[in-house]
Amino acid sequence: MSENEIKILALLPAYNEAAHLGKVLEEVKKQTADILVIDDGSKDNTAEIARESGVELLSRGYNCGKGQSLKDGFTWALERGYDAVIMLDSDGQHDPACIKDFIAKYHETRAPLIIGARDYGEIPLRRRIPNMIGKVLFSAAVGRNIPDNQSGYRMLNRMLMDRMLKSKESGYHFEVEMIAICIAEDWPIEWIRIPTIYGDETSSQDPFDQIFGFPKMCLKARRIIREKRQEKCSPQK
Numbered sequence: 001m002s003e004n005e006i007k008i009l010a011l012l013p014a015y016n017e018a019a020h021l022g023k024v025l026e027e028v029k030k031q032t033a034d035i036l037v038i039d040d041g042s043k044d045n046t047a048e049i050a051r052e053s054g055v056e057l058l059s060r061g062y063n064c065g066k067g068q069s070l071k072d073g074f075t076w077a078l079e080r081g082y083d084a085v086i087m088l089d090s091d092g093q094h095d096p097a098c099i100k101d102f103i104a105k106y107h108e109t110r111a112p113l114i115i116g117a118r119d120y121g122e123i124p125l126r127r128r129i130p131n132m133i134g135k136v137l138f139s140a141a142v143g144r145n146i147p148d149n150q151s152g153y154r155m156l157n158r159m160l161m162d163r164m165l166k167s168k169e170s171g172y173h174f175e176v177e178m179i180a181i182c183i184a185e186d187w188p189i190e191w192i193r194i195p196t197i198y199g200d201e202t203s204s205q206d207p208f209d210q211i212f213g214f215p216k217m218c219l220k221a222r223r224i225i226r227e228k229r230q231e232k233c234s235p236q237k
């Protein structure tokens with residue numbers, strides 16, 4: 001392996017994605033051979049599809065949430081010596097061809113977190129409204145413009161994976177908290193543009209949690225950043 005080469009794992013959380021996973025994996029395989037699917041108690045044959053396509057699979061019989069699945073994936077990657085993971089959704093909303101753009105950005109910046117940002121103007125209206133509100137709320141909470149806090153297409157290095165194992169978030173807020181942790185730790189976040197893709201997929205997001213849970217998560221993000229700043233400014237002993 002040359003000095004510039006890094007060991008990367010593509011990590012795909014999947015919950016009831018039998019309709020899309022096979023096609024997504026076909027495309028991911030064109031980009032990298034190291035692929036892990038985390039099936040999380042899917043009621044369809046998501047796990048069988050992953051198994052048949054010959055990729056690595058973690059599968060449990062009950063659902064623990066996207067965040068918990070990502071933590072399981074990070075542990076798996078850390079134990080096997082991966083330098084970084086690229087996490088992407090299994091529902092076809094993330095074009096695997098962008099994997100090379102993440103890797104190029106990583107070589108250029110070495111940022112612990114690189115996020116694929118969508119053009120919100122291209123998101124269908126029913127999803128654009130909550131996303132736009134969430135973007136304004138979260139950016140205000142963390143004190144800087146965060147173009148896409150909901151995007152699950154991301155690249156993380158080992159340091160950040162290790163830090164995220166301490167998170168108590170097990171659902172979708174795990175990815176939102178990840179941004180707050182990077183800001184609190186003063187770890188750079190880089191962005192790449194990714195295409196905005198919506199098809200016939202159904203969302204597993206709970207609208208109730210989006211309305212009431214997200215503002216709570218914004219307050220938590222603010223608290224994480226404030227507490228870290230206070231810790232850094234406390235008198236030296």
Ligand SMILES: Nc1nc2c(ncn2[C@@H]2O[C@H](COP(=O)(O)OP(=O)(O)OP(=O)(O)O)[C@@H](O)[C@H]2O)c(=O)[nH]1
Nearest residue numbers: 013014015038040065066069089090091203204205
């Ligand atoms: N392992 C695991 N994966 C999940 C879980 N919930 C969702 N996912 C996966 O996480 C990805 C994103 O889930 P979606 O429900 O599409 O959420 P989203 O993309 O933020 O929402 P939309 O914009 O409405 O599609 C998909 O690949 C899902 O299969 C879960 O509980 N466990």
Ligand SMILES: [Mg+2]
Nearest residue numbers: 089091093203
């Ligand atoms: Mg989706």
